[in-house]
Amino acid sequence: MDFLDALKRPPLVLGVDPRPELHGRDPLAHIRSYTLALMEALAPRLAAVKFQLAFFEALGPQGMGLLFELASGARVMGLPVLFDGKRGDIGPTAAAYARAYLEAFPGSGLTVNPYLGLDALEPFLEAARRTGGAVFVLVKTSNPGSGFLQDLPVEGRPLWERLLEALAALEEGQPGWSRVGGVVGGTYPEAVRRARALAPRLPLLVPGLGAQGGGFFREEGVLNAASRALYYPGGRPDLEAALKAAEAFV
Numbered sequence: 111m112d113f114l115d116a117l118k119r120p121p122l123v124l125g126v127d128p129r130p131e132l133h134g135r136d137p138l139a140h141i142r143s144y145t146l147a148l149m150e151a152l153a154p155r156l157a158a159v160k161f162q163l164a165f166f167e168a169l170g171p172q173g174m175g176l177l178f179e180l181a182s183g184a185r186v187m188g189l190p191v192l193f194d195g196k197r198g199d200i201g202p203t204a205a206a207y208a209r210a211y212l213e214a215f216p217g218s219g220l221t222v223n224p225y226l227g228l229d230a231l232e233p234f235l236e237a238a239r240r241t242g243g244a245v246f247v248l249v250k251t252s253n254p255g256s257g258f259l260q261d262l263p264v265e266g267r268p269l270w271e272r273l274l275e276a277l278a279a280l281e282e283g284q285p286g287w288s289r290v291g292g293v294v295g296g297t298y299p300e301a302v303r304r305a306r307a308l309a310p311r312l313p314l315l316v317p318g319l320g321a322q323g324g325g326f327f328r329e330e331g332v333l334n335a336a337s338r339a340l341y342y343p344g345g346r347p348d349l350e351a352a353l354k355a356a357e358a359f360v
């Protein structure tokens with residue numbers, strides 16, 4: 111499955127960030143059954159499922175096994191899988207991260223961190239080209255302090271805009287959507303619109319919908335991601351409420 115197919119689906123991404131304390135006495139078993147049921151119920155309304163690696167890593171080795179099972183389940187349901195790991199390192203290590211999450215685990219998209227520079231992004235991009243994947247680079251993140259580095263002026267423009275333009279240049283000359291995307295927080299609506307205008311061929315992952323106060327964007331190529339607002343509507347696992355929440359968005 112090519113991750114870019116996500117862009118032909120409804121523009122909503124289910125974020126899976128499981129908190130074991132909300133899942134009763136056998137949390138892993140409940141996270142497994144709830145997530146599978148939720149993905150199945152929401153599938154026609156979703157572009158993709160985004161698994162936040164930190165929450166699975168925090169569950170230890172069994173959590174990583176569960177991640178593999180749930181990501182495989184999503185693929186069987188025909189849903190593109192995005193791993194949110196915000197990885198980034200020197201070339202050979204970046205290549206190992208890319209092998210891990212775009213090949214060994216059944217993902218086809220991965221979030222990455224651009225702090226090491228464009229050469230360090232290349233192994234991710236190379237893996238994405240080979241596997242039909244996509245790489246989403248942190249551009250303007252949703253958190254209140256993101257401006258400290260990301261808004262720094264560079265030749266009169268915010269750093270994140272310069273980064274976005276450099277990312278757009280990576281896949282120049284290729285037809286269709288780029289395999290490099292940008293992450294722009296929905297808590298900064300002006301930045302989402304500006305990013306859409308500056309890099310029209312880049313898929314944009316826009317997290318922050320709902321719980322962080324971010325809105326829903328209908329611009330082409332925008333994937334709106336919600337974790338708590340969809341996975342724990344009302345603050346707990348609730349299939350019916352999640353379906354209603356998804357219906358309200360899409």
Ligand SMILES: O=C(O)c1cc(=O)[nH]c(=O)n1[C@@H]1O[C@H](COP(=O)(O)O)[C@@H](O)[C@H]1O
Nearest residue numbers: 162194221251252295317321322336337338
């Ligand atoms: O890359 C991300 O997905 C991401 C980028 C960003 O700028 N802000 C952000 O919140 N995220 C992730 O999106 C999810 C947001 O969760 P909710 O606030 O519960 O919807 C978390 O998994 C975050 O790690």
